[in-house]
Amino acid sequence: MIQVSKEANWQLRHFHLISPRMTSIWDLANPQLRDIAVYEPGKPIEETAREVGTELDAIIKLASNENPLGPSPKAIEAMRAALSNAHLYPDGSGFYLCKAVAANLGLAPENVILGNGSNEVIEFLGHAFLNPADDVIIFQYAFIIYKLLATSFAARTIELPTPNFQQDLGATLDAITPKTRLIFIPNPNNPTGHLDFAARHRQLHVARSQEHRCRFRRSVF
Numbered sequence: 001m002i003q004v005s006k007e008a009n010w011q012l013r014h015f016h017l018i019s020p021r022m023t024s025i026w027d028l029a030n031p032q033l034r035d036i037a038v039y040e041p042g043k044p045i046e047e048t049a050r051e052v053g054t055e056l057d058a059i060i061k062l063a064s065n066e067n068p069l070g071p072s073p074k075a076i077e078a079m080r081a082a083l084s085n086a087h088l089y090p091d092g093s094g095f096y097l098c099k100a101v102a103a104n105l106g107l108a109p110e111n112v113i114l115g116n117g118s119n120e121v122i123e124f125l126g127h128a129f130l131n132p133a134d135d136v137i138i139f140q141y142a143f144i145i146y147k148l149l150a151t152s153f154a155a156r157t158i159e160l161p162t163p164n165f166q167q168d169l170g171a172t173l174d175a176i177t178p179k180t181r182l183i184f185i186p187n188p189n190n191p192t193g194h195l196d197f198a199a200r201h202r203q204l205h206v207a208r209s210q211e212h213r214c215r216f217r218r219s220v221f
């Protein structure tokens with residue numbers, strides 16, 4: 001026989017009352033998360049080696065942003081040195097790294113934001129700017145994370161068509177609504193590889209010409 005504490009017993013009964021037909025933890029999750037497809041990462045080289053019957057070192061993986069040269073020897077050295085301090089919490093603010101990056105770019109340290117990859121920084125944008133029913137503008141054939149971000153914050157994704165795989169920055173002006181909070185203009189774009197040399201100027205133009213009616217004017221990244 002399994003005995004549960006009084007409190008657990010109450011919780012079980014109470015929970016049952018709230019949701020008598022609950023069959024999955026998903027029933028309690030934020031509804032916008034339910035339709036998000038699970039991200040399938042690039043195939044590991046072990047799987048490819050098995051499939052084609054070859055050795056691991058005969059494969060050069062380039063499917064997910066890898067570089068075929070391996071990590072920089074300096075990065076390996078720095079990671080080895082950091083291992084001996086792995087029992088301590090690191091400096092979460094990355095004080096020295098921020099300072100060095102800022103000096104390298106000629107910026108103030110407060111203009112630098114660090115993340116575990118740019119995906120995390122993109123997610124920060126959602127936390128900082130998105131509320132349910134806000135609008136996020138992206139181009140068709142954009143990096144999948146933009147749409148996932150909008151969906152996971154219950155925002156609406158406005159997807160602009162990209163005929164001939166060209167990003168039409170001018171079209172973003174017409175797509176802006178009073179609820180637009182973020183516009184993603186990747187340069188170069190993934191997955192099309194489209195590179196817009198004049199993009200910076202045009203982004204500024206987009207931001208400036210909307211100044212009077214957009215809350216996000218300082219949020220063009």
Ligand SMILES: Cc1ncc(COP(=O)(O)O)c(C=O)c1O
Nearest residue numbers: 065116117118119120143186190
């Ligand atoms: C346009 C774009 N942004 C961001 C990322 C995320 O890169 P990471 O988190 O590895 O820095 C990718 C990765 O493919 C990308 O293509």
